[in-house]
Amino acid sequence: MTQGERVKEVRKSLGLTLEKFGARLGVTKQTVSRIENGVNNVTEQMTKAICREFNVDYAWLTTGEGEMFVDSDEDFLARIDAIMLGEDDARKNLFKALLDASDEDIAAFQRIINIAATSEKEHKQ
Known part of the structure; x- marks a missing residue:
């Protein structure tokens, strides 16, 4: 699974639309869609923002290892x-x-x- 696919899995598991997910990260739904579909790579800044905003485990998001979410x-x-x-x-x-x-x-x-x-x-x- 690619990092973009893991971003999509996070978004889907939270029940958020592309628009709502992007809004919480300060980006457009098009940006999120392009990441999820592998058109754009996930930047380090975006990776950290996703982890911080949604309590996602950094190792899981970057490598796929471990659990998707961390406890707050x-x-x-x-x-x-x-x-x-x-x-x-x-x-x-x-x-x-x-x-x-x-x-x-x-x-x-x-x-x-x-x-x-x-x-x-x-x-x-």
Whole structure:
């Protein structure tokens, strides 16, 4: 699937017309149509605008890998609030530990997450 086809998939999944999608990005419906049909390439500026405006994952839009949408900060905050108000002490303690973690601890934790994600991806193939 081309990047233009992924733009079309985003627009269709949001239920937006060419005109409404373009208006939110500050371009005409003709511009969107030309991108979707491969007449025009998607510029880096347009890619970033689509990701920002519609919470689209940059990696997905540029490469097709991963999920189409990313959670917004509001979604994350609501989920964290629910965890902190809930009864799952393990999850609460994880958040509390991360608040006190050093930059080195966070980097190590990120490496562990990356290893787990890579392992899961390889397992699915």
